[in-house]
Amino acid sequence: MIRFILRRLLASIPVLMLVSLITFGLLWLVPGDPASMFLDAGATAEALDRVRREMGLDQSFPVRMGHWYMRLLQGDLGQSLLLNRSVVGAILERLPVTLSLTGLAFVVSVLLGVAAGVVAAVRHGRLADQGMMTLALIGLSIPEFWLGLVLIWLIAVLVPIFPAGDYVPFTTDAWQWARHIALPTFSLACVQMGFVARMTRSSMLEVLGQDFIRTARAKGLPEPYVVVRHGLHNAMVPIVTVMGIMVGALLGGAVVTEQVFSIPGLGRLIIGAVLSRDFPVIQGGLLFLALIYLAVNLMVDLLYAAIDPRVRLE
Amino acid sequence: MSATTPAPSRRAAFIRRLMDNRSFTIGLALVGVVVLMALLADVIAPFDPLKGNFKARMVPPGAAHWLGTDHFGRDILSRILHGARVSLHIGFLVALFTAVAGAVIGAAAGYFRYADGPVMRLMDAFMAFPPIILAIAISSVLGASVTNVVIALAIAATPHTARVVRASVMVVREMEYVEAARALGAGHVRILLRHVLANAMAPLVVRVTYVFAIAILNEAVLSFIGVGPPPPTPTFGAIIANGRDFIVAAPWITVAPGMAILLSVLGLNMLGDGLRDVLDPRMAVTTR
Numbered sequence: 196m197i198r199f200i201l202r203r204l205l206a207s208i209p210v211l212m213l214v215s216l217i218t219f220g221l222l223w224l225v226p227g228d229p230a231s232m233f234l235d236a237g238a239t240a241e242a243l244d245r246v247r248r249e250m251g252l253d254q255s256f257p258v259r260m261g262h263w264y265m266r267l268l269q270g271d272l273g274q275s276l277l278l279n280r281s282v283v284g285a286i287l288e289r290l291p292v293t294l295s296l297t298g299l300a301f302v303v304s305v306l307l308g309v310a311a312g313v314v315a316a317v318r319h320g321r322l323a324d325q326g327m328m329t330l331a332l333i334g335l336s337i338p339e340f341w342l343g344l345v346l347i348w349l350i351a352v353l354v355p356i357f358p359a360g361d362y363v364p365f366t367t368d369a370w371q372w373a374r375h376i377a378l379p380t381f382s383l384a385c386v387q388m389g390f391v392a393r394m395t396r397s398s399m400l401e402v403l404g405q406d407f408i409r410t411a412r413a414k415g416l417p418e419p420y421v422v423v424r425h426g427l428h429n430a431m432v433p434i435v436t437v438m439g440i441m442v443g444a445l446l447g448g449a450v451v452t453e454q455v456f457s458i459p460g461l462g463r464l465i466i467g468a469v470l471s472r473d474f475p476v477i478q479g480g481l482l483f484l485a486l487i488y489l490a491v492n493l494m495v496d497l498l499y500a501a502i503d504p505r506v507r508l509e
Numbered sequence: 510m511s512a513t514t515p516a517p518s519r520r521a522a523f524i525r526r527l528m529d530n531r532s533f534t535i536g537l538a539l540v541g542v543v544v545l546m547a548l549l550a551d552v553i554a555p556f557d558p559l560k561g562n563f564k565a566r567m568v569p570p571g572a573a574h575w576l577g578t579d580h581f582g583r584d585i586l587s588r589i590l591h592g593a594r595v596s597l598h599i600g601f602l603v604a605l606f607t608a609v610a611g612a613v614i615g616a617a618a619g620y621f622r623y624a625d626g627p628v629m630r631l632m633d634a635f636m637a638f639p640p641i642i643l644a645i646a647i648s649s650v651l652g653a654s655v656t657n658v659v660i661a662l663a664i665a666a667t668p669h670t671a672r673v674v675r676a677s678v679m680v681v682r683e684m685e686y687v688e689a690a691r692a693l694g695a696g697h698v699r700i701l702l703r704h705v706l707a708n709a710m711a712p713l714v715v716r717v718t719y720v721f722a723i724a725i726l727n728e729a730v731l732s733f734i735g736v737g738p739p740p741p742t743p744t745f746g747a748i749i750a751n752g753r754d755f756i757v758a759a760p761w762i763t764v765a766p767g768m769a770i771l772l773s774v775l776g777l778n779m780l781g782d783g784l785r786d787v788l789d790p791r792m793a794v795t796t797r
Contacts, residue, residue, distance in 0.1 A: 213634030224650045332782075336722070336774040338729050341749055341767035348756045348763070447639030451730050465642065466734055469649040477646055485637040 199500050199507040207489060214485045218478050219263055223256075225474075249276060272479040277471050282479035285464060290483070292362060292460035293453065297445045299380045304387035304441070309427070309434070311388070312395025316403060317422060327392060334389030339448050343382040343455035350378060360457040379456045383448050387441050394437060398430040405429075435499055439492035446484050526787050533783020539776025543769075547593040556584035558591040558743045567759045577761040579751055585762060589769050592743040596725050597773070599659055599744075603724035606663040607670050608717045614667065615674025615713075616706055620682055620697070629675065632668040640665035641727055648736045655738045662727055666720045673716045677709035684708070711788035718781035722774045729770055745770045 230246040251259045266273065272282035308331075315327040347359045357378050363371040402408065403426050411421045450462030457463075461480060468476035500506045527533050546553065556562075556574075561581030570577040576585040618628040635643070647661035681687065682705060690704050725745070731737040732746025733753075740747060745766045752762025 209630050210633045210637065213631055214637050217634055217638075221646060221650055224647065332775065332778060333771070336771055336778050338726050338746075338749075338767060338770050338774075340730060340733055341763070341770065344749070344753060344756055344763050345767065348760050352757050443636070443639045447641035450639070450642055450645075451734070454734060466645070469645055470735055472649070477649070481638055481642060481646055484639055484642055485634075488637045488639070 196500065196507060200497060203493065203496055203500075207493060210489065214489070215264070215267060215482065218482045218485070219260060221478060221481070222474055246276060249274065272482065273475040275468075275473055275476045277468070277473040278476070282475050285476065286461060286479055286483050289459060289461045289464050292364075292458060293446070293449050293462060294487075295365065296376060296379055296383065296452065296458065296460060297442070297449045299376060300383040300387070300445055300449070301438075301442065303380055304384040304391055304445075305434075305438075307384070308388040308391025309395050309431075311392040313399055313422065313427060315392065315396040316399035316426075319400060324396075328396065331389035331392040334385045335393070337385060339382055339386055340451045340455050342385060343379065343452055346378050346382055347455070360455075362456075362458045362460075376458075379452050379458060382455075383445065383452045386448065387445060390437075390441070390444075391434065394434050395430065398433050399426055402426050402430045432499075432503060435495065435502065439488070439495040442491045443488045446487060523787070527783060530783040530786055532779045532786065536776045536779030536781070536783055539772055540780055543593055543773045543776060544597060546590055547597050550587075550590040550594050554584075554587035554590045556587040558583065558587045559741050567755065567762075569759070570761050576765045577759065579748075579762045580755060580759070585748070585765050588743040588748050589745070589766050592745050592748055592766065593769060593773070595655070595738065595742060595744045596728055596746075596770075599655060599662070599728045599738075600721045600724040602659045603662045603666060603728075604717050604721040606659065607666045607720045608713060610663065610667045611670030611674050611716070612706060612713060615671035616678050616701055616709075618671065619675035619678030619709075620701055620705060625675075629672070632671050635664070635668040636672075638665075640669075640723075641730055644727055644731060645734060645736055648731055653736055653739045655742075658728060658731055658737055661731070662724050665727070666723060670713070670716050670720060673712050674709065677712045678705055681705050681709045715781055715785045715789055718777055718784055722777035722781065725770060725774055725777070 230243050251262055254262070263273075270283065272286075274280070275282055275285055278285055311327045311331065315324040318324045350357055352359060358375055361375060363375050365372040403422075408421060408425055411425045412418070416425075449460065450465060452458070453460045453462035454466055461483065464476060465480035467473070468480065496506075550558075561583050562578070563582055565574070565578050566582040567580055568574050568578045568582075574584050574586065576589065578584055579588070614628060614632070618625045618632075638646075644658075644661040644665040647664055648658055651657040651660065687700060687704050690700050695704075728737060728744060729746030729749065732744045733750045735750070737746055738744055748766040749763050752759065752766075756763055
């Protein structure tokens with residue numbers, strides 16, 4: 196197992212290097228002068244010079260890249276052009292908000308998605324199956340930001356149980372936090388719920404058709420025990436493997452959902468930076484999201500190897 | 510050539526299997542209606558999608574304006590019909606570019622063993638960014654235009670597509686008929702195009718149908734955030750963004766275009782499900 200962990204860690208180094216290269220290269224895609232894109236058309240030459248210097252644009256490309264990597268290795272992503280503070284500081288301040296939204300949506304979508312998928316598989320071909328799968332398909336096809344807006348209109352405004360936006364930190368008031376995060380979590384979780392339900396159903400159907408299920412039933416085990424202990428346990432393996440991809444999709448969705456519900460997380464920071472062309476923050480945000488994704492996938496792989504020893508030998 | 514050659518009858522059998530698939534037929538009908546409405550937007554749209562009417566601002570759905578008007582007095586139905594044209598156009602181009610790029614990259618990685626490691630590590634690196642964030646960043650850096658939105662969404666969708674193609678190419682590569690072709694002296698290009706890719710197409714077709722759906726969803730997100738095609742171009746996402754500030758006073762501005770997205774994407778997803786059932790039943794379901 197230790198050899199597997201080491202090998203997996205080593206394998207992630209080239210990917211990490213490429214990720215940082217893509218993040219850095221993004222600025223290279225900017226047509227023309229990034230400094231003049233950040234400032235208004237009427238900016239003075241001094242202001243342009245100042246921003247160019249701040250972004251390091253007065254130096255040649257290899258020098259800039261060298262500087263960027265030197266700072267990156269020290270955990271420094273530079274200064275925000277707009278917020279007048281360090282990029283890392285701004286990101287770390289907002290990260291817990293995004294992580295709590297993403298984490299909550301992950302738990303909700305896995306729990307409800309797996310439950311719906313199991314029910315659909317057990318009631319294969321019946322009304323419950325068709326109903327669940329229709330809902331799952333609609334969940335997969337719904338634009339999550341639009342669902343958020345409709346929820347704001349329907350629930351927050353017409354039936355004001357939940358607030359329509361804003362955010363209260365968990366440490367300030369747990370109850371208010373829960374009320375504020377309920378709608379964003381639901382609108383974010385819907386898509387992945389549909390995805391998990393479909394995955395679980397097809398995986399369960401395959402497992403339930405195996406011989407050992409028939410054996411378990413023949414032994415006279417109670418049906419719920421057969422379905423959960425023998426069926427679901429084996430059906431979870433493919434679901435665990437796609438959890439990493441799910442986290443990526445949830446992080447992306449969270450950025451947009453934060454925008455709809457005015458939640459001050461990493462997403463709002465990135466979108467604000469995108470709209471004001473605050474390039475260091477865009478790069479820093481991208482890098483952080485990629486790092487989270489890679490870390491989660493590393494954990495998923497290790498978990499997978501722990502569940503299924505065959506993986507370690509590949 | 511007589512009518513009894515096996516090729517046409519095989520095609521007919523294939524089409525019959527598709528048409529027997531309920532998911533495929535419903536999806537086809539939904540997509541067909543949306544495409545038809547988009548194509549005929551000039552003819553069937555009752556009003557100019559860009560021209561406001563200050564005497565008819567935020568009119569609720571009714572006889573004159575079936576889906577109401579926005580805060581400029583623009584007819585929502587007309588904007589949705591023209592928006593469907595723009596959104597479908599973008600979705601189609603993204604699907605096309607992704608199919609080509611995914612096929613080339615995936616085939617190269619799956620067929621040439623020495624290319625596999627480096628190419629797939631690069632794809633892994635791109636996949637580390639949430640696709641929608643990558644698209645937002647690229648689109649904002651390149652500047653807002655239809656072309657740049659297509660580029661951004663295609664780059665975001667390509668790595669996963671390449672991975673799908675690679676997986677099926679790696680299976681086909683080991684087939685005996687590929688070995689036979691090689692023994693007969695066929696070159697790599699010929700083997701790849703005629704023997705490997707031709708037999709590894711099914712997962713790509715399914716994936717690209719889903720990419721079309723994902724592109725419509727993601728284009729809406731880009732427009733909603735403000736890095737999509739510049740206003741006043743009507744796209745599904747842009748109409749929703751317009752309605753956002755009036756969600757209480759005039760919810761119809763927001764609700765109707767969202768339903769249009771839902772129906773288009775639902776249609777494409779069902780089409781994809783049907784194609785998967787017929788072409789490639791063992792393929793896993795996909796997410797955004």
